[in-house]
Amino acid sequence: MFGRAPSADQEFEHELVTHLEMLTDENIRRGMAPDAARRAARIRLGGLTQLQEANRELRGLPVIHMFLQDTRFAFRMLRKNPGFTAVAVGHLLFNVSTSDPATLAAVAFALAAVATLAGYVPARCAMGVDPIVALRYG
DSSP, X not given: OTXXXXXXXXXXXXXXXXXXXXXXXXXXXXXOOHHHHHHHHHHHHOOHHHHHHHHHHHHSOHHHHHHHHHHXXXXXXXXXXXXXXXXXXXXXXXXXXXXXXXHHHHHHHHHHHHHHHHHHHHHHHHTTSOXXXXXXXX
């Protein structure tokens, strides 16, 4: 349609085709026949369908999946060390009443800030990684 932005799948497919053409041209400049150059470029780039599927998976909701993994890990560690868990919970609950709105608001704010930073910092680092390189060597 006219004036409509391409979907993420279309953009990624266009990027893959562009990389494939660049690799093919590079192989032709090195003296390979066009058919052999295209085949070598496809082998070097990898399976296009697999790259597209991996890209779709990465575009999903990995933050929620990672949060659930981290939560399960935290509970396993707390279950593994019951003495530490008892002391930590005791310190957290000591002198905190259920009707203390300031403390509850501060705890909610602190948890929200930690959760936001825990998702933002790795996402920010991941933005600097080339998807093709990550998919090939990941």
